[in-house]
Amino acid sequence: MERTTFNVRVDSVRDEAHGVRSFSVSRLDGQPFDHYEPGAHIDVTGPSGLMRQYSLCGDPDHRDAHLFAVKREDASRGGSRALHDEVAVGSELTVGAPRNLFQLAPGADEHMLVAAGIGVTPLLSMAYRLLRQQQRFVLHYFARCAEHAAFLPLLSRAPFSDYVKFHFGVAREQLDAVLGDCLAGAREGTHIYTCGPAPFMERVVAIGETRVAPEAIHLERFAADPAPAVSGESAALDAFDVRIASSGAAVRVDKDTTIVAALASIGIEVDTSCGEGVCGTCMVDVVSGAPEHRDHCLSKAERASGKVICCCVSRATSPVLVLDL
Numbered sequence: 001m002e003r004t005t006f007n008v009r010v011d012s013v014r015d016e017a018h019g020v021r022s023f024s025v026s027r028l029d030g031q032p033f034d035h036y037e038p039g040a041h042i043d044v045t046g047p048s049g050l051m052r053q054y055s056l057c058g059d060p061d062h063r064d065a066h067l068f069a070v071k072r073e074d075a076s077r078g079g080s081r082a083l084h085d086e087v088a089v090g091s092e093l094t095v096g097a098p099r100n101l102f103q104l105a106p107g108a109d110e111h112m113l114v115a116a117g118i119g120v121t122p123l124l125s126m127a128y129r130l131l132r133q134q135q136r137f138v139l140h141y142f143a144r145c146a147e148h149a150a151f152l153p154l155l156s157r158a159p160f161s162d163y164v165k166f167h168f169g170v171a172r173e174q175l176d177a178v179l180g181d182c183l184a185g186a187r188e189g190t191h192i193y194t195c196g197p198a199p200f201m202e203r204v205v206a207i208g209e210t211r212v213a214p215e216a217i218h219l220e221r222f223a224a225d226p227a228p229a230v231s232g233e234s235a236a237l238d239a240f241d242v243r244i245a246s247s248g249a250a251v252r253v254d255k256d257t258t259i260v261a262a263l264a265s266i267g268i269e270v271d272t273s274c275g276e277g278v279c280g281t282c283m284v285d286v287v288s289g290a291p292e293h294r295d296h297c298l299s300k301a302e303r304a305s306g307k308v309i310c311c312c313v314s315r316a317t318s319p320v321l322v323l324d325l
């Protein structure tokens with residue numbers, strides 16, 4: 001499958017917080033970017049050749065530029081380091097078209113955005129849209145201290161300042177109580193959105209679920225957690241067959257390979273990006289069979305339906321999985 005990419009020029013680079021730098025890019029062909037909904041992310045291929053996903057954090061109604069922010073991760077494989085160290089105004093990068101697994105819920109009465117650290121980025125884009133639409137919302141922003149809070153000057157002044165509450169230096173043992181206060185006003189019709197480290201989001205979800213239905217809680221992950229996203233003992237088969245609904249072609253997926261790799265071996269390319277079950281690029285509809293979900297991006301409802309699978313990491317608990325390809 002062809003992935004849409006754009007060659008872009010870096011128009012500005014800004015230090016937004018300790019170890020966090022933002023990049024504003026525009027298309028080399030001078031065209032505006034396509035419309036996207038807040039919460040979307042893009043693939044960015046930097047100087048190291050590594051492709052990473054970053055949330056768009058600018059105003060989604062400004063199509064001349066894409067803004068994304070990168071936290072320098074010295075322990076990572078070098079994608080963020082290369083962007084920090086080697087990219088300057090005038091550099092050229094390749095970006096993908098926006099994809100979105102983290103959209104604002106239409107029809108919500110109120111939106112509670114709960115960010116930690118660099119997790120503020122998709123929520124900032126949502127805040128722009130909610131402001132423009134004059135919807136009820138609040139953005140709770142947790143950071144170690146002011147120096148670690150990206151976009152602090154922007155969020156501290158009008159029009160955002162009336163909607164943003166900062167929580168700096170909250171200790172782990174205080175977190176539940178503070179989150180409880182933040183979410184105390186949530187009621188039916190409220191939707192909660194969270195982005196940040198996995199343990200933080202787990203607490204937001206746990207506390208949020210005492211106030212609103214699970215479907216009203218939305219989260220965005222930045223990277224796969226070390227543990228697979230399956231609960232309890234895995235029921236996945238060591239080997240199973242994947243069949244293509246359109247042609248009937250089939251291929252065995254043994255325990256050392258992925259559905260994506262097995263399909264590639266018979267000439268069927270599934271578009272991928274993160275390869276870790278985070279971004280949703282490789283999502284395919286399931287016609288029949290039972291997926292075992294090992295991704296980190298499908299919603300609870302999507303998992304329960306069994307109608308969709310992320311082919312880069314997930315497997316099957318049935319001997320045959322028929323995919324809508």
Ligand code: FES
Nearest residue numbers: 273275277280312
């Ligand atoms: S490629 Fe990102 S979820 Fe599969």
